[in-house]
Amino acid sequence: MAEDGGSPPAPGAPPAPPDGPAAGDGDPDATTRVIVAVRRHPQAVRLSEDPEWAELLPHQRTRQSVARGPEGPTAVGSDQQDIDAVTSFCLAHGLRVVEASAHDSRVVVEGAAEDLRRAFGDGGSDKPAPGGPRAGGGGALRSAATLHGVVVGVFGLHDRPVVGPLPIKVAPPRGSRPTVTAADLIERYQFPDETGTGQRVAIIELGGGFRPEDLVTFFAPRPVPTVTVVEVGGASNRPEPVADVAALMEWMAAVARGEVPTTQPPDAGRSTYEVTMDIQLVGAFAPDAEIVVYFADNTEVGLLDAFHEVLDPAGQRPSVVSVSWSWAEAGTPLERRINDVLADAAHAGLTVCVASGDYGSTGPPDPSDPDDHLCPEFPGTSHYALACGGTTLEHQDGRIHDEVVWTTPVGMSSGGGVSAGFARPPWQTGHGVPTRPDGFVGRGIPDVSAVADPTTHIDVFAGGQWGPASGTSAAAPLWAGLIARLNESLGTRVGYLNPLLYRLALAQPSITLDVIKGSNGAYVAGPGWDACSGVGSPDGKKLLAALRGS
Numbered sequence: 001m002a003e004d005g006g007s008p009p010a011p012g013a014p015p016a017p018p019d020g021p022a023a024g025d026g027d028p029d030a031t032t033r034v035i036v037a038v039r040r041h042p043q044a045v046r047l048s049e050d051p052e053w054a055e056l057l058p059h060q061r062t063r064q065s066v067a068r069g070p071e072g073p074t075a076v077g078s079d080q081q082d083i084d085a086v087t088s089f090c091l092a093h094g095l096r097v098v099e100a101s102a103h104d105s106r107v108v109v110e111g112a113a114e115d116l117r118r119a120f121g122d123g124g125s126d127k128p129a130p131g132g133p134r135a136g137g138g139g140a141l142r143s144a145a146t147l148h149g150v151v152v153g154v155f156g157l158h159d160r161p162v163v164g165p166l167p168i169k170v171a172p173p174r175g176s177r178p179t180v181t182a183a184d185l186i187e188r189y190q191f192p193d194e195t196g197t198g199q200r201v202a203i204i205e206l207g208g209g210f211r212p213e214d215l216v217t218f219f220a221p222r223p224v225p226t227v228t229v230v231e232v233g234g235a236s237n238r239p240e241p242v243a244d245v246a247a248l249m250e251w252m253a254a255v256a257r258g259e260v261p262t263t264q265p266p267d268a269g270r271s272t273y274e275v276t277m278d279i280q281l282v283g284a285f286a287p288d289a290e291i292v293v294y295f296a297d298n299t300e301v302g303l304l305d306a307f308h309e310v311l312d313p314a315g316q317r318p319s320v321v322s323v324s325w326s327w328a329e330a331g332t333p334l335e336r337r338i339n340d341v342l343a344d345a346a347h348a349g350l351t352v353c354v355a356s357g358d359y360g361s362t363g364p365p366d367p368s369d370p371d372d373h374l375c376p377e378f379p380g381t382s383h384y385a386l387a388c389g390g391t392t393l394e395h396q397d398g399r400i401h402d403e404v405v406w407t408t409p410v411g412m413s414s415g416g417g418v419s420a421g422f423a424r425p426p427w428q429t430g431h432g433v434p435t436r437p438d439g440f441v442g443r444g445i446p447d448v449s450a451v452a453d454p455t456t457h458i459d460v461f462a463g464g465q466w467g468p469a470s471g472t473s474a475a476a477p478l479w480a481g482l483i484a485r486l487n488e489s490l491g492t493r494v495g496y497l498n499p500l501l502y503r504l505a506l507a508q509p510s511i512t513l514d515v516i517k518g519s520n521g522a523y524v525a526g527p528g529w530d531a532c533s534g535v536g537s538p539d540g541k542k543l544l545a546a547l548r549g550s
Contacts, residue, residue, distance in 0.1 A: 032116055033098070034156040035304055036086055036107040037337045038078045039149065045076070047346045047496055048383035048425045054499035057549050058492050076347050078105040082150050089147055093119040104308065105340060120154045153333030155300035162303050162334070163206060163325050165270065171408035173258040177468075178395045180458050182284040185451065188393070188400050189482065189513075191540040196286030196484035202318035203278045203291065203477070204306045206298040206325055208271025209239035210279055210462075218280045218461040225283040225291055232296040232306045239275075244268035245463025252467040256454050269463065276462040277469050278324055278477050284458070285481025292318060300334055307341045311348055319493050321345065321352045322480035323385075324473030326377040328363035331421040335378050339422070342384035346496035353479045354385040355472040356446035357415025360407065361521035361531065374436065374522055376417035380445045383425050386497055387445040388475040389533050390414040390452025391515055405518025405525045405532040406453045413520040414452060415472055416531040418442040427499035430506060431529040447498060449515060449533040450475040482540055489544050504546045505535040511543045512536030 047053050079102070086107045087100045095111035111119075215224045229237050239245070248269035255261055275293070282291050296306035310321060329335065345352050357363060357377030364377070380387030390406035391414070407413035419442035424433055433444035451457050452475050454468035461467075487493050504511055505528075515525050515533035523531035 030113060031110050032113060032156060033108065033110050033301060034095075034116060034120070034154060035301055036090070036109060036120075036151055037153040037155065037333070037340070038082050038086055038105045038107065039152050040105055040340060041077060041079050045347070047343065048427070048499070050499075051426065053496065054427050054503045057500070058490050058494050058547055059549075061492075061495070076105075076344055077101075077103040083107060085150060086147060090119065095119065104344075116157060120157060153337045155304060155334065155337070159299055161298045162300060163298060163327055165267075171410050171412065173255070173260055174455050175258045177256050177258060177455050178393075178398075180393065180400075180451075180456060182458055184400060185458065185478070186285065189450070189478075189538045189540055190542065191285065191482060192485045192489045192544050194485045194488040196289030196481065197488055199286060199289040199320065199484040199487050200316060200318040201282050201286060201289050201291050201480050201484055202294060202310050202321045203275075203282065204294045204296065204303075204310070204321065204323055204325075205271075205275050205278070206296055206303065207238075208273075208275045209237040209295070210272065210276045210293075211239050211242075214276055214461050214463070215279065215283075219283060219287075222287060225287055225289065227279060227283075228290060228292045230292060230294045230309055232294055232309050233302055235295040235297045235302060237293070237295055240269050240272045242463050245272045246465045247463075248273055249463050249465035249467035252454065252470070253459075253465070256468045258455075273460075273462050273467075274324060274473065277460045277474060278322060280460045281458075281469060281474060281477040282322060282481050282484075285478055286484035289481070289484045303334075304337065304341070307338070307345075310350075311341070311344055317348060318350060319487050320480045320483045321350055322477045323352060323354045323379065324476055326355055326357045326380060326415070328366060328375045329378040329381050329419060329421060335382075335421070338379055339382040339384065342379065342382050346384045349493045349495040351480075351483045351494050351497055352385050353476045353483065354380045354382075354387050355415070355476045356380045356387040356389045358390070358412055358452070358471045358473075359415060360411060360413035361417045361523050362411075363415070363417075365411075374417050376419055376445050377415050380415065381419040381422050381443055383422060383443060383498070384496065386479065386501075387447045387534070388472055388479050389416055389446030389449035389520075390472040390475050391449050391533060391537060392453035392518075393451050393456035395456075402517075403449075403451070403513065403515050403533075403537055405515060405520055406451075407518055407520055411521075414446065414449065414532050416444075416446050416520050416523055416533075418444050418531065425498070427502040428529075431502060431535075433529065434523075434531070444529070444531055446472075446531075446534040447501065448479060448512065448535060449537050450478045451537075479538070482538055485540065486544055486547065490547060494547065500547075501535070502529075504543075505529070508542070508546050511539060511546045513539055 094115045095109040099108040247266045296302040363375035391403040392406045394402040422443040454470035457469040459466045514536040520532045525532045
């Protein structure tokens with residue numbers, strides 16, 4: 001979710017400062033659940049570095065395409081000896097082992113706060129990546145020298161939120177707002193005729209909820225798509241009060257119309273707006289796909305458990321995942337663990353569409369970094385995320401005729417830049433990704449883009465009120481809907497798209513609508529890939545033809 005013209009900040013703002021309670025604070029006998037992440041097998045297949053993955057079209061891929069590692073058909077996971085060593089260590093410290101999985105590279109334990117601190121320390125953060133310092137998740141191992149290098153993170157030792165809100169900045173009004181419908185965007189982006197039948201799109205949410213009656217109004221006269229709720233841990237569908245959501249929607253709609261706000265934006269209702277928007281946009285662009293909403297607590301354990309549920313082989317895995325939260329990249333153990341989990345998603349054939357962020361080249365404002373150094377947002381910087389940037393639609397004679405980088409005079413803009421912690425993947429070679437000022441050759445984002453500006457986006461319905469979809473977290477579900485259509489059209493999953501997408505973009509630039517105008521701060525759009533809009537917005541039918549090999 002973005003903040004242009006007064007729309008609310010992304011639920012994926014920077015992590016909250018490290019002042020939340022540690023595990024068991026106030027009750028030394030309280031039982032706490034902790035996830036111990038274990039290093040990956042040194043010979044596990046890394047799809048981001050596999051040269052064949054960029055050459056194989058979706059219908060050419062088989063399980064053998066990703067199974068050249070020593071650990072069997074999955075080619076992921078950890079060495080069983082490492083899992084056994086961690087398990088023995090936990091048992092020796094009086095902890096109860098709930099789960100020990102080499103495939104998932106994790107050991108889940110429960111124990112009293114004092115036993116957890118004695119085993120793992122207090123869960124403080126590691127040293128930030130070269131681009132830091134920024135706030136970040138915890139998970140550092142403070143003890144257990146015998147497990148040095150084996151344990152890559154310990155999560156759940158504190159209850160601090162992973163993501164939190166940021167102040168809203170109001171951009172100057174832009175005048176009258178054009179009317180844009182989902183049909184307009186389907187035409188603009190040349191979506192294939194398929195509608196997502198047989199596809200399952202997952203949305204991971206860290207708070208808020210939705211009301212069925214809002215979905216009925218939005219989708220009318222069509223039926224509401226199938227929406228399934230998965231409750232992770234103690235989280236559930238918990239929409240904020242209707243009055244709070246309605247006030248937020250009314251305020252956003254007024255600003256989008258070009259009216260000068262006379263009040264500050266409401267603080268409440270933002271999470272419910274985000275959840276409702278995500279569902280409605282996926283449903284608008286893939287109306288016959290099943291939408292599965294995973295509600296998780298806004299904590300390290302909640303977030304990791306949500307991904308674990310998405311990837312659970314015992315369940316019905318989705319084909320596409322949409323993620324609308326992000327934070328300023330900080331090089332923490334949590335980021336490295338999520339990158340590993342996203343690698344698992346790639347092996348499982350999932351496409352993970354991620355918002356690139358709404359704060360341009362510097363990322364969200366950081367009080368500890370008053371100079372606003374370059375800082376892209378995570379998880380977009382993961383090699384295994386399809387990072388979605390944002391554009392503004394330009395109209396002429398009542399029709400959409402062009403796109404420019406979404407930006408505002410108050411710092412809201414398409415998130416993009418170069419990672420300080422994740423190296424440039426081979427598939428970005430030849431695309432002109434710049435080197436960071438400190439010399440680090442990092443992964444560039446975004447990969448693609450779509451409309452994000454609330455003044456040129458479609459309206460969604462929440463709290464009984466209409467208001468604009470907003471931000472790169474509106475671009476991510478749009479791309480998720482497109483991927484669902486592509487999967488149906490191809491009769492197979494696109495899966496991990498990035499390596500192939502970048503190869504095709506060099507060979508056939510017309511598979512995307514190149515965005516060549518605008519800036520997100522330090523970076524300027526131009527022909528080909530750029531750190532504002534990636535390789536461009538979609539031309540779905542041309543992308544489909546390229547994925548078919550025609």
